[in-house]
Amino acid sequence: MVHRFASHRSGRIIGLACFLVILAMLAAACGSAAAPSGSAAPTAAGAAPAAAGGDVTVGLITKTETNPFFVKMKDGAQSKATELNAKLLTGAGAKDGDNEGQVTALENMVNAGAKGILITPSDTKAIVPSIKKARDKGVLVIALDTATEPQDAVDALFATNNFNAGLLIGQWAKAAMGSNKPVIATLDLAPGITVGAQRHNGFLQGYGLAKADPNSSDLVTSPEVVCAQDTHGDQTEGQTAMENCLSKNPDINLVYTINEPAAFGAYQAIKAAGKEKNITIVSVDGGCRGVQGIVDGQIAATSQQYPLKMAAMGVDAVVQYAKTGVKPSGYTDTGVTLITDKPQAGVDSKDSKFGTENCWGTK
Amino acid sequence: MSAVVSKVTKRRSSVLDMLRGSPIMGPFAALVLASIFFATQSDKFLTGANFSLIIQQVMVVGTLAIGQTLVILTGGIDLSNGMIMALASVLMTGLAVQSGLNPLLAILIGLLAGVVFGLLNGALITAIGLPPFIVTLGTFNIAYALVRIYTTATITNLPAEQLFLGNTFNIGGTEITYGSVLMIILYAITWYILRSTPAGRSVYAVGDNPEAARLAGINTTRVLTGVYVVAAISYGIAGLMLVSRTGVGDPQAGQTGNLDSITAVVLGGTSLLGGRGQIMGTLIGALIVGVFRNGLQLMGVGSIYQVLITGILVIVAVSIDYLSHRSK
Numbered sequence: 001m002v003h004r005f006a007s008h009r010s011g012r013i014i015g016l017a018c019f020l021v022i023l024a025m026l027a028a029a030c031g032s033a034a035a036p037s038g039s040a041a042p043t044a045a046g047a048a049p050a051a052a053g054g055d056v057t058v059g060l061i062t063k064t065e066t067n068p069f070f071v072k073m074k075d076g077a078q079s080k081a082t083e084l085n086a087k088l089l090t091g092a093g094a095k096d097g098d099n100e101g102q103v104t105a106l107e108n109m110v111n112a113g114a115k116g117i118l119i120t121p122s123d124t125k126a127i128v129p130s131i132k133k134a135r136d137k138g139v140l141v142i143a144l145d146t147a148t149e150p151q152d153a154v155d156a157l158f159a160t161n162n163f164n165a166g167l168l169i170g171q172w173a174k175a176a177m178g179s180n181k182p183v184i185a186t187l188d189l190a191p192g193i194t195v196g197a198q199r200h201n202g203f204l205q206g207y208g209l210a211k212a213d214p215n216s217s218d219l220v221t222s223p224e225v226v227c228a229q230d231t232h233g234d235q236t237e238g239q240t241a242m243e244n245c246l247s248k249n250p251d252i253n254l255v256y257t258i259n260e261p262a263a264f265g266a267y268q269a270i271k272a273a274g275k276e277k278n279i280t281i282v283s284v285d286g287g288c289r290g291v292q293g294i295v296d297g298q299i300a301a302t303s304q305q306y307p308l309k310m311a312a313m314g315v316d317a318v319v320q321y322a323k324t325g326v327k328p329s330g331y332t333d334t335g336v337t338l339i340t341d342k343p344q345a346g347v348d349s350k351d352s353k354f355g356t357e358n359c360w361g362t363k
Numbered sequence: 364m365s366a367v368v369s370k371v372t373k374r375r376s377s378v379l380d381m382l383r384g385s386p387i388m389g390p391f392a393a394l395v396l397a398s399i400f401f402a403t404q405s406d407k408f409l410t411g412a413n414f415s416l417i418i419q420q421v422m423v424v425g426t427l428a429i430g431q432t433l434v435i436l437t438g439g440i441d442l443s444n445g446m447i448m449a450l451a452s453v454l455m456t457g458l459a460v461q462s463g464l465n466p467l468l469a470i471l472i473g474l475l476a477g478v479v480f481g482l483l484n485g486a487l488i489t490a491i492g493l494p495p496f497i498v499t500l501g502t503f504n505i506a507y508a509l510v511r512i513y514t515t516a517t518i519t520n521l522p523a524e525q526l527f528l529g530n531t532f533n534i535g536g537t538e539i540t541y542g543s544v545l546m547i548i549l550y551a552i553t554w555y556i557l558r559s560t561p562a563g564r565s566v567y568a569v570g571d572n573p574e575a576a577r578l579a580g581i582n583t584t585r586v587l588t589g590v591y592v593v594a595a596i597s598y599g600i601a602g603l604m605l606v607s608r609t610g611v612g613d614p615q616a617g618q619t620g621n622l623d624s625i626t627a628v629v630l631g632g633t634s635l636l637g638g639r640g641q642i643m644g645t646l647i648g649a650l651i652v653g654v655f656r657n658g659l660q661l662m663g664v665g666s667i668y669q670v671l672i673t674g675i676l677v678i679v680a681v682s683i684d685y686l687s688h689r690s691k
Contacts, residue, residue: 065665065667065670066667087663089660089663090663090665091660091665094619094670095618095619097615097618098618098619099609099611099613099615099616100423100609104420104656105660107420108416108420108656108657108660108661109660111407111412111413111416111657112405112407112660112661112663123517123613123615125516125517125519125611126517126519126609126611126613126615128519128610128611129609129610129611130609130610191515191516192515192516
């Protein structure tokens, strides 16, 4: 009891001390910025040598740190930054969908004097007000891979045409299925995310089962789709979703997956059910592990996209902007290639050898 | 030889004694040292604008952690806090934007939804005697589901009344958000209540030894229920801060709020065993996370290293608490 009282008292004093120190920090914050009309100078000074050609700071914010797609993006940005003598800052959300984490990274990069920021928005609508704040401060913001909603919330978009990516695997699947009546499961991303809807809708339109607005974030459907589940692009969730789909309808013969991890999860479930000979899996991404899935015959076809190119173009655009003041605008398609070892007449494709040479992630 | 050993042992225990007497000295030293380090690494770190930004970036987790600290002081844990925050924030924004309710009334309803969850947590823990970990794991999932049932789409175009806390005022050229100030006021109030009121002292007493507290005439049921309700109010306020900071009502928010707030509490030197800790320690804990995140970003170090360092700091903080407890 005595000890408790003693610590209680000293705790009170220290608590008060800490509170005062924090107030002092705030005050110091104000104090040190008391000369900020002057300290706006460093920013301007920072911009001056940039205009001379060196030392441009570029920010790259990805959805996560760990996904190989974003690792490749970072590689592309880093090598371009080194080539152009620019400084690259990187940041990411804690997990896919972590908007606040991306907002924090964005603010920190603006504060660090970034001339331009490249971002793959985790939440396409929620990030918009924060992007506006950055642009209001004169920072160039380019969306990579994923469009914001609205798309013109950023200066420019460098991305795969995800609707096109879906369209290609849809067309391929229609040709490959021939006269078989499709019974389809779709393993989707998550509600309200544009990329997920574009791939899904492109797939159904490519197969000729539905008509969709290429920019919509709502999923279309058709009677042939007997099961649609969200997987968040995760292998384990993909497996669970496929297991549930198979118990709902054992006659499924075609599976669309949002990405290759979801496709591998689906394959596990299908193999466990002994149906791997009867079910065709198509996907989107073209990661190295995914292309290996094509080689191994687990995935039949996938649309390959090019994250390295997106990031390299982005860094280039920011450095150009710093040098010349010219901002990029609108949408630039970074291209997509259908990868399959079972080519179909009338659908352009490359084989898994090409896919392996051009894939992202660990080979 | 043995003299040397005993000298070392003695010194070690005296360091532990010091940390036991004032458990926030360690975290405070860590915060100061980290700040000094980052100041030497980046000329942009030690500016008013940057410190204001760091405080603004920790205000949501910092406010969540106020409630978490109270709960942990009673020997409990609250896994539901981030989802209660998310529920409050989508309700207040959705009711205002989609249902056309008065924005301030909508905020009130959002806060009330939080209170309902606080009451639910408190009632299940006190009336049935379930462990807080399990109860709040359950309410975490319930709140998560309710958020998703209410909306899966991000709510945008919010009324100005709901964005007020994200607005700034200018002192000597530095922009400071009202939300940052509110967070610091909330900490000051909680600090005063915990230190200087019977209610505050009974929170410590219940956490230290519930049976002894009961025998001393403290109504432990009322204290525990009260703590979960007050905590839920802080989660609701955190929800309003989140809304004003990001400018949207985000159904994907808050999923890591529980672990983030526990991190702040633990870094601040509060014992997970209950009964020992300082509310100002939690503020320091939240600032440590914010300072590392910001400092490493300014240095151009990948954010994965911030996660790595946070992990190490948490283990160090818990080890210090455990060793000082054991040596007692």
